[in-house]
Each structure stands twice: as C-alpha cells, then as structure tokens.
Amino acid sequence: MPSDALPPTQDPDLLRRLLRAKDRMDAASHEAWPVSRLASLSGVSEAHFARSFKQAFGVPPHRYLLTRRIERATALLRDTDLPITEIAFQTGWESLGTFGRTFRDITGESPSVNRERSRAQAHQLDRVPLCIVSAAHRPGLETAVSEKRRREAGGTKAPSK
Numbered sequence: 001m002p003s004d005a006l007p008p009t010q011d012p013d014l015l016r017r018l019l020r021a022k023d024r025m026d027a028a029s030h031e032a033w034p035v036s037r038l039a040s041l042s043g044v045s046e047a048h049f050a051r052s053f054k055q056a057f058g059v060p061p062h063r064y065l066l067t068r069r070i071e072r073a074t075a076l077l078r079d080t081d082l083p084i085t086e087i088a089f090q091t092g093w094e095s096l097g098t099f100g101r102t103f104r105d106i107t108g109e110s111p112s113v114n115r116e117r118s119r120a121q122a123h124q125l126d127r128v129p130l131c132i133v134s135a136a137h138r139p140g141l142e143t144a145v146s147e148k149r150r151r152e153a154g155g156t157k158a159p160s161k
Contacts, residue, residue, distance in 0.1 A: 010056055017042040018056050021049070022064070029068040030092035035061060069093070070106050071138060077111055078118040084111045105149065 010018075021038045038061055039049035053061045073091045076082055082090070088099035088111075103111050 010052060014042075014044070014052060015056060017044070018049075018053055021053070021061075022057065025061070025065050026068060029065060029072055030090060032092070033061070033065050066102065066106070067138065070103060071134070073099070073103065073111065074107070074114060074118070075134075077115040084115075087111070 021042045024041060025033050025038070035046045035050050038053070039046040042049050044052065050061060053064075057064060059067070069091045073087050076087045076090065077084070080087075084100075085096050088096050091099075093099035093102075100111060103114070107114055109117070
C-alpha cells in the first residue's frame, strides 16, 4: 500500500477526548447521543468530531451507537425474560417498530427468533469465555442500515473492494 493511502495520525489529546465520548456512549447507550452532544463533550465542532471519530474507530458515531444498542438488546433477549417491548425501550429505542426493523436489518432475524435461537444454543457455549462469545456475536455495521435497505430494494449496488 502506498504511504499516501495511510490515514493521517490523530492528535493524542483528540484521541483521548474521542475515547471519552465513546466510553460515555458505551456506558449509556440507551441515551440519545446526537453528534452535537458528543462534539460538545469532546470540545470540537460537530463536523470535526464526526470525521475524527470515524477515522479513529472505523465507523461513524451513529453506527457505533447502533452496534452497542443491538449488542445490549441481544444480551437481554438471551439472558432475561423481559418482553421485547421492554427491551426495546431499555436499549434506547423510542419505537418498537424501528427497533424490530433495525434489529432484523443488522442481525438478519427478528428479536423473537433471535431469542429462541440464542437460548437453544446457550448450553453449547457454557465453556467459552464470555468476552469471546460477545465478540463473535458483535453485529457488523460496515454499511449504513439505510444503504443496506436501498441495495436490497435494488436501488444501488454494493461498492467493489
């Protein structure tokens, strides 16, 4: 790879502030985290925050937050008997329909199917460390959910690699 294709390095102070914002999202993923709030927390402009966050962590802030919410919802579906509606609201969704659609778009299955499947498989994973299981089940969000829907509807093609 040519050296001009490498991403520029970021200021260590900025990286610490981005990490602080990321940690806040991790700790309270059920809360609303608009870019304006995250940028304010990091002490930079909204555009600079969004650009720098993606450069540092590989995904835009909103996509990162969606990943955390889906991870938490998946854990609650697997480990609790809470109703799906309650799980949706506890993980930061304002609408059960939006939660179900986004969950299905990201994981490929509805919350109820995910719950049934994960409970059936739970006994097989008893001997694997939880950190490994969590990493293996982390949803992949390399593509925005809206872009994924457009592709499935035949609106656009996936970029070639």
